Amino acid sequence: MFPFLSDLTSGERRTFRLHLSYSLIDGLIFGALLLNEFVFLKSLKGSDYQMGLLFLFN
Numbered sequence: 001m002f003p004f005l006s007d008l009t010s011g012e013r014r015t016f017r018l019h020l021s022y023s024l025i026d027g028l029i030f031g032a033l034l035l036n037e038f039v040f041l042k043s044l045k046g047s048d049y050q051m052g053l054l055f056l057f058n
Contacts, residue, residue, distance in 0.1 A: 005013055037054055046054075 002016075005016065008016065038051070041050060041054055
């Protein structure tokens with residue numbers, strides 16, 4: 001999958017896998033939270049201005 005992993009030491013390989021895992025989990029959680037805020041604001045019939053502010057501050 002990642003051909004350059006064979007050139008790394010075991011510590012570097014472990015660090016890469018941990019960082020990749022963290023990035024995936026962080027992205028999923030951040031995406032879910034952002035989507036929840038979008039749905040919440042739309043359910044309250046928020047204006048386009050409020051939506052712009054929401055995305056600006058996230």
